[in-house]
Amino acid sequence: MAELMQFVLSGLTVGAVYALVALGFTIIYNASDVVNFAQGEFVMLGGMITVFANMAGLPIPLAALTAIVVTAVAGVALNKLAIEPARGAPVVSLIIITIGASIFMRGLAQVVFDKQLHRFPAFTGDTPIMIMGATILPQALWVLFGALVVFAGLWAFFTRTLTGKAVLATSNNRLAAQLVGINTNWVMTMSFALSAGIGALAGVLVTPITNTSYDVGIALALKGFAAAMLGGMGNPIGALVGGLLLGLIEALTAGYISSVYKDAAAFVVILLVLFFMPRGIFGKSSTDRV
Amino acid sequence: MVTKRVTLLILAILVIASPFFFPSSFYYRIGSLIFVNGLAVTGLVILIGYAGQISLGHAGFAGIGGYSCALLPAHLGLHPGIAAIVGAILSGAIAWLVGRPILRLKGHYLAIATLGFGILVSMVLANEAWLTKGPDGIEVPDLGLKDVLELVGLDLSNSQFWYWFSGIAFVIGAWVALNLYDSPSGRALRALHGSEIAARTVGIDVARLKLQAFVISAVYASLAGSLLALQNKFITPDVAGFMHSIEWVTMAVLGGAGSVLGAFFGAAILTTLPQVLTVFQEYEQILLGLVMMLCMIFMRDGLLPSVLRLIRGKDK
Numbered sequence: 295m296a297e298l299m300q301f302v303l304s305g306l307t308v309g310a311v312y313a314l315v316a317l318g319f320t321i322i323y324n325a326s327d328v329v330n331f332a333q334g335e336f337v338m339l340g341g342m343i344t345v346f347a348n349m350a351g352l353p354i355p356l357a358a359l360t361a362i363v364v365t366a367v368a369g370v371a372l373n374k375l376a377i378e379p380a381r382g383a384p385v386v387s388l389i390i391i392t393i394g395a396s397i398f399m400r401g402l403a404q405v406v407f408d409k410q411l412h413r414f415p416a417f418t419g420d421t422p423i424m425i426m427g428a429t430i431l432p433q434a435l436w437v438l439f440g441a442l443v444v445f446a447g448l449w450a451f452f453t454r455t456l457t458g459k460a461v462l463a464t465s466n467n468r469l470a471a472q473l474v475g476i477n478t479n480w481v482m483t484m485s486f487a488l489s490a491g492i493g494a495l496a497g498v499l500v501t502p503i504t505n506t507s508y509d510v511g512i513a514l515a516l517k518g519f520a521a522a523m524l525g526g527m528g529n530p531i532g533a534l535v536g537g538l539l540l541g542l543i544e545a546l547t548a549g550y551i552s553s554v555y556k557d558a559a560a561f562v563v564i565l566l567v568l569f570f571m572p573r574g575i576f577g578k579s580s581t582d583r584v
Numbered sequence: 585m586v587t588k589r590v591t592l593l594i595l596a597i598l599v600i601a602s603p604f605f606f607p608s609s610f611y612y613r614i615g616s617l618i619f620v621n622g623l624a625v626t627g628l629v630i631l632i633g634y635a636g637q638i639s640l641g642h643a644g645f646a647g648i649g650g651y652s653c654a655l656l657p658a659h660l661g662l663h664p665g666i667a668a669i670v671g672a673i674l675s676g677a678i679a680w681l682v683g684r685p686i687l688r689l690k691g692h693y694l695a696i697a698t699l700g701f702g703i704l705v706s707m708v709l710a711n712e713a714w715l716t717k718g719p720d721g722i723e724v725p726d727l728g729l730k731d732v733l734e735l736v737g738l739d740l741s742n743s744q745f746w747y748w749f750s751g752i753a754f755v756i757g758a759w760v761a762l763n764l765y766d767s768p769s770g771r772a773l774r775a776l777h778g779s780e781i782a783a784r785t786v787g788i789d790v791a792r793l794k795l796q797a798f799v800i801s802a803v804y805a806s807l808a809g810s811l812l813a814l815q816n817k818f819i820t821p822d823v824a825g826f827m828h829s830i831e832w833v834t835m836a837v838l839g840g841a842g843s844v845l846g847a848f849f850g851a852a853i854l855t856t857l858p859q860v861l862t863v864f865q866e867y868e869q870i871l872l873g874l875v876m877m878l879c880m881i882f883m884r885d886g887l888l889p890s891v892l893r894l895i896r897g898k899d900k
Contacts, residue, residue, distance in 0.1 A: 329692050376877050383884040385691055386638055386841070390834050394876030401869025516699070516826065523696045554711045561700035568697050569685045 296427030301549040302542065303425065307434040307503070309541020310441035311337075314496035315518025316525065316533035317444065318489040324465035324528050325485035328377055328388050332396040334515030335403075336490045339365045340497025341506030342403055345412040354414060362494040368399070369490025370483055378482070396511060403508040416502040433502045440499045444492055445534050452530070461485060465528070520564050526577030535575065588762040591845045595758055598848070599751035603744075612743035614859060619750035620811045621851040623757045625835045626844055627804025630761055632833070633841035634770060635797040636777030637687065640695050640829050641702025645675040645802040646809030647709050647824025651716060653813045654724045664725050668810035672803045679802030680795065687794045699826065706824035721820030724813045746815040753811060757804060758844045764800075765844075773797055805832075838879050840886025849887055 315333055322330045340361050347357035376391050383391075417436055422429035452458040463471040464481045472478050497506065504510075521540045525532025540560050547559035567575065602615060624646060631637050652671025656662040662670065686697045710719045730745045740748070764770045776783035776790050784790050813819040822828065831854065839850025857875065861868040883890040 329695070376881065380881045380884060383880065385695075386632060386833065386837050387880045387884050389638075389640075389695065390830075390837055391877050391880045393830055393834075394873045394880065396873070397869055398873025398877065401867070401871075401873055404869065405866050512826075516703070519696060520700070523693060527692060555707065558704055558707045561704050564700050565686075565697055565704075568689055568693060572689050572693060574693075 297549070299426045299428035301545045303428050303430045303434070305542035305545030306538060307430070307437050307541070308544060309521075309538035310437045311496050311500050311514070311537075312517050312521045312540050313441050313534045313537025314444060314492055315514055316521035316537045317448065317530060318493045318496075319518055319522040320528060320530050320533045321448075321461075321485050321489040321492070323522070325461060325482050326373075326377060328392065329519065329527075330372075330489070331389060331392040331515050331519070332372060332399060332511075333489070333493055333518055334511035334513065335396045335399040336365050336369065336493025336511075337497040337500075337514050338403060338506060338508065338511040339368060339399065340494030341501035341510070342407050342412065342497075342508065343494075344498050344501065345414055345506065346407055348414050354417070357414075358498040361498060362491050365494035365497075366487040366491040369486040369493075372490075373482055373486040377486075378479075396515065400508055400511060407508060409508060411505045411507045413501055413505045431503060433499075437496075437499045437503070440495060441534075441537075444495065445530070448530060457484070517560060520560055523574055524564055524567055526574030529574075529576045532574060532576035588766065591762060591843075592755070592759060594845060595755050595848060599755060603747070609741060609743050612741075612747040614856060616743065616746040616750040616815060618848075618852045618855045619747075619754035620808050620815075621832065621835060621855050622754045622848045623750070623811070624805045624808035624832050625839070625847040625851045626754070626757050626761050627801035627808075628832055628836040629841060629844055629847045630764060630773075630804070631797050631801040632836055633843065633846075634765065634773040634777060635794055637794055637797065638691070638695050638833075639698040639798075639801070640826070640833060641698035641700070641705075642801065642805045642832055643809075643824050643826070643828035644702035644705035645679065645805035646812070646828065647705050647821065648675045648678065649806030649809030650724075650813035650819040650823050651709060651722070652806075653810045654722045654819055655715065657725045664727050664814060665729070668807065668814070671810055672806045675802045675806030676799045679799045683795045683798040683802075684791075687791065687798060699829070702824060702829050703826055706821050706826070709821035709824055716821070719821055721818055724817050724819055726817065727814050750811055750815070753807070754848075757807075758848070761844050769793065769796065834876060838876075838883075838887055840888035840890075842886070843888055846886050846888035853887070 315337060318333045318336065319330060322328055322333070343361035343364055344354070344357045347360045348354055352360065372395055376395055377388075380388060380391055416431065416433040418432045420431065422431055423435070452462055460471070460476045461481050461484070463474070463476055464478045468478055471481075517540060518537070521536040522533050523536070524540060525534070525536025540563075543559050543563055544556045548556035551559070571577070599619070603612065606612060606615075624642065628639070628642060631639055649668065649671040652674060653664050653667045656667035656670060657664050682701055686694065686701070689697050709716050716722060729749070730740060730742065733740060733745070772783065772788045772793050775786070775788060776793060780790055809823055812823060835850035835854045836847055837850070838854060839848065840846030857872065858868070861871050864871055879887070
């Protein structure tokens with residue numbers, strides 16, 4: 295029992311990070327129909343900038359804030375310089391652009407920072423907490439808490455504010471949104487900033503547990519993409535559930551079946567889910583207009 | 585577009601004439617890499633360019649083809665050449681099995697499913713060390729054809745031999761793909777690219793054709809993987825990795841996914857680029873990412889269609 299609890303706790307922690315990355319995917323996908331493979335690099339930037347700002351003398355909270363703001367600016371730049379000029383390009387071209395962007399950011403991080411593994415101290419110490427015979431790091435609670443706050447914040451933003459509703463309107467029908475006076479370009483800018491900021495926050499929260507380096511982004515992007523697809527692309531609840539589910543599946547596979555195949559489990563599950571539910575768990579069925 | 589005969593002529597001239605401009609034997613090696621990539625990318629042209637389906641996992645089939653050349657000779661005593669053919673059949677069979685459920689998916693869902701398939705293959709290759717010797721890779725036996733040629737008086741260096749061998753393989757692959765383009769199947773594939781529903785209404789068996797294109801392109805990728813393994817005499821699980829799949833898709837789209845000639849130029853540019861970029865050392869990745877983004881932004885139909893349009897001076 296304690297063993298199972300342990301796997302569930304570590305699965306939820308990892309899953310919360312996947313969920314944050316998947317939320318970032320979802321926001322950009324909703325605003326622009328682009329699957330942003332550079333999403334993982336935002337997580338990397340969040341962690342790395344915090345580390346280096348901290349080494350330069352800034353206290354951790356200020357360094358983290360700097361990291362989130364700088365990453366959000368990077369997200370906006372990505373939109374303005376690479377996504378907007380390519381509007382209307384085929385899906386494959388857009389995928390290649392964002393993968394190009396992710397290679398670019400990784401290369402930049404390697405030159406500006408370095409190739410070493412880095413971490414900074416956990417927010418509230420490293421003394422494990424006992425829950426039902428299993429242990430959890432205080433920092434893992436921060437990660438879970440962070441994911442919940444982001445999710446609640448996004449929910450309030452999309453359902454309770456005019457700006458959030460403008461984003462939803464844009465994702466439903468761009469032209470119609472423009473006709474009722476929504477500045478869809480601004481919605482795009484904001485979506486990229488928000489998505490990058492959330493990615494950076496995930497990086498800040500998880501770095502004390504997993505460490506970070508210039509090349510952690512690509513694996514996270516793949517897992518986050520998988521989580522978003524598992525839940526059903528474009529659905530924030532799907533992203534949250536998909537992320538947590540993916541984390542749990544990985545942890546349970548690693549615990550009970552084989553630790554080398556924990557990454558495989560995620561993709562086996564996705565293939566199976568897509569065989570039976572071609573639009574993900576929470577995806578709505580759609581009809582094509584001919 | 586450029587016609588079939590002209591395309592084949594251009595490719596044949598490029599294969600035959602290029603060595604006259606090679607300053608050193610190192611260029612034979614680059615040339616043969618271009619042809620190997622060109623072969624795999626030609627397969628993707630059939631899948632992406634003709635049929636309009638996406639795959640982010642085709643390197644998985646290259647892994648199957650490559651490891652067939654390493655494992656079948658070692659365990660079953662097969663000749664490496666036969667092993668490559670068995671690998672291609674195996675890849676085709678796996679593509680047929682996997683493709684049936686996967687190809688019902690569209691767009692990003694198809695992308696993640698194929699991506700997942702490719703990653704699973706590379707993971708099995710890396711983790712089943714008892715069979716594949718794990719992430720460090722495994723040796724591949726010699727094809728032996730070079731020695732036969734030597735007996736009949738054709739004395740080629742190793743890189744020269746593989747240049748000509750891959751070059752011929754690539755031109756044959758291009759010839760098959762070009763024939764397919766004008767065949768009834770090819771026309772049907774292009775019809776479903778335009779509109780799947782319209783294609784279905786005129787009686788095209790959409791599911792069967794998509795599967796056909798997927799299987800054919802898998803065989804291309806598998807043969808490319810075998811060629812790579814045989815000429816390197818070594819193979820690692822990286823050959824099946826995600827970045828390798830992306831590399832091939834980028835080559836296909838960069839050149840202009842609709843044409844075989846475009847596939848060749850895409851392969852040529854992206855194979856040579858990293859060699860050139862090594863000069864910039866640590867800035868290599870920055871430049872590679874930048875080139876990928878700029879090409880797709882400014883030439884979204886690919887290099888060849890954009891250039892052709894410029895020459896003809898038409899807007900579309």
